[in-house]
Amino acid sequence: MQPGTLEYSKKSERKISAFVGHELLYDYVTGRLDPERLQAVEEFLKLSREAQSDVQRINNGLNYVMALSETQLTSSVLAEIKAPSSYFQVLLRKLRFEEWSPGIKMGLEVLVVAVGVISACLLIPWHRMLEINWIGNREVILAEVASEEPGSRMEDVETPNAQTDGTEVFPDDVAVQKARQQSLDKITTATQVKLAAPVAVESSKPVEPESVPVKKTETKPTEAKPPEAKVADSTNRTKGEAHVGMLYRGSILVTGAPVVSQKFADKIHELGGRKAGEVELGWQKGTSRYFHFTIPESKLATLQEFAQDYGALSLSKEKHDRVMPEGIVRIIFTVDEKK
Amino acid sequence: MFDNEIKAISLFFFFALLDDEKALLASAKCSDLFFQTLKVAPKSIPNVVLVKSTNQIWQKLSQQSLRGRPHFATDAGWTLPTGVDLAPWKEFQKSAPEEELLAILWSQILKISDSDIAAALSINEGTVRYRVRRGLKLLGGTMILETRHLEPVRS
Numbered sequence: 001m002q003p004g005t006l007e008y009s010k011k012s013e014r015k016i017s018a019f020v021g022h023e024l025l026y027d028y029v030t031g032r033l034d035p036e037r038l039q040a041v042e043e044f045l046k047l048s049r050e051a052q053s054d055v056q057r058i059n060n061g062l063n064y065v066m067a068l069s070e071t072q073l074t075s076s077v078l079a080e081i082k083a084p085s086s087y088f089q090v091l092l093r094k095l096r097f098e099e100w101s102p103g104i105k106m107g108l109e110v111l112v113v114a115v116g117v118i119s120a121c122l123l124i125p126w127h128r129m130l131e132i133n134w135i136g137n138r139e140v141i142l143a144e145v146a147s148e149e150p151g152s153r154m155e156d157v158e159t160p161n162a163q164t165d166g167t168e169v170f171p172d173d174v175a176v177q178k179a180r181q182q183s184l185d186k187i188t189t190a191t192q193v194k195l196a197a198p199v200a201v202e203s204s205k206p207v208e209p210e211s212v213p214v215k216k217t218e219t220k221p222t223e224a225k226p227p228e229a230k231v232a233d234s235t236n237r238t239k240g241e242a243h244v245g246m247l248y249r250g251s252i253l254v255t256g257a258p259v260v261s262q263k264f265a266d267k268i269h270e271l272g273g274r275k276a277g278e279v280e281l282g283w284q285k286g287t288s289r290y291f292h293f294t295i296p297e298s299k300l301a302t303l304q305e306f307a308q309d310y311g312a313l314s315l316s317k318e319k320h321d322r323v324m325p326e327g328i329v330r331i332i333f334t335v336d337e338k339k
Numbered sequence: 340m341f342d343n344e345i346k347a348i349s350l351f352f353f354f355a356l357l358d359d360e361k362a363l364l365a366s367a368k369c370s371d372l373f374f375q376t377l378k379v380a381p382k383s384i385p386n387v388v389l390v391k392s393t394n395q396i397w398q399k400l401s402q403q404s405l406r407g408r409p410h411f412a413t414d415a416g417w418t419l420p421t422g423v424d425l426a427p428w429k430e431f432q433k434s435a436p437e438e439e440l441l442a443i444l445w446s447q448i449l450k451i452s453d454s455d456i457a458a459a460l461s462i463n464e465g466t467v468r469y470r471v472r473r474g475l476k477l478l479g480g481t482m483i484l485e486t487r488h489l490e491p492v493r494s
Contacts, residue, residue, distance in 0.1 A: 023469070023472075026475065056479065057479030058475045060478075060479035061478035062475055062479075064423075064479070065475070065478065068354065068428060069350075069448045069450065071354075071417055071420065072418040072420075073416060073417060074417075077417070078345055081367050081370055
């Protein structure tokens, strides 16, 4: 036996079985067989038409995938693959958003916006928003007066008049009454009158009508006040500025606000209190009941004791432009339902 | 850097999925995985990592039974060589066993050596060649069938 050769038969031929022949066809086509195997496979191919057919198929397949492997990619594809993609972009790609018709896209956008708006409307606590005092003070607008003539303007009548019996007439009352009469004739502009409009200066001395302080008016100077009205002169205003006015503000949480409010109103009347401003005691504003009144200072403690039966009435004393007569205090507090 | 690998990955998923959008997504995922793996194991053979990465992403995608539903635009970014018809490949992609499809892709289209494929899949090289042979035979047979199908009828 020659070195390097193997003897597989009596004629020294290296025959292979059909199974092995088929298994070696790929290596045969790709040229990976050693010479002896190559010869054996070629011998096998001569005898097997099926193997010849397989070789043909493999060659076809090889040529085809060779062509496919030449497929080129554009730089945009490579860039897109390299670019880091966000979850949203991936989602859009998956949904094939670009392929959607414009109508569907627009409809979807409208739907999203509508859902957003509705959600916002449902989630915003509107009742709390409405209770927020945006302007930062707790003054309540009680009346809106429409007037054109200077005499009907609040600025013209804001000087308070203290009556001889010690009770006080607040400017809102005067303003509202006058405005009501004058606004019947002609209504052109609206002026908001606030309850706590500045300056209520008491004057114990009668003053000449000419000395009525005139505030800014757009048209004519203030008409003469009724002679019986006591008005503040410049001297008294100076005095009033020196004597700082005070206002009690507060609130109380109670159970059964309507009933308790009525009791408060009765008690205030009983203690000699008087409503200040236009609204009645216990005027309902939203869920609150509003009390704006004057009361003798000596009765304040009694009122606080009375309030303790229903809840904690917290009153804070603060400076205010309006100066009250001696021994009289002005109080604003609200009664709210305990939650 | 690694442009060839990215190109190989995108070609793999284009021919495996025949869906340009999904191929882009899968390619992006796979390239991320490929680079992460190389970052963790810098001494790894890139082709082995490439086979592993593509196989891993493919296994996830194949659960969605994506084969047999070609979807791609003519301007999708893949340009086939002139005169090459994709019909035989579509048929092959639809009907071939998964192992043979992947073997053809790695071995013949991406030109990855049998030893690297075998190393990545933890199988013998012989097994790889076996799958490639069967895949080529099936693909070649598909081409013959396509040719016969397109032959004009002679009276």
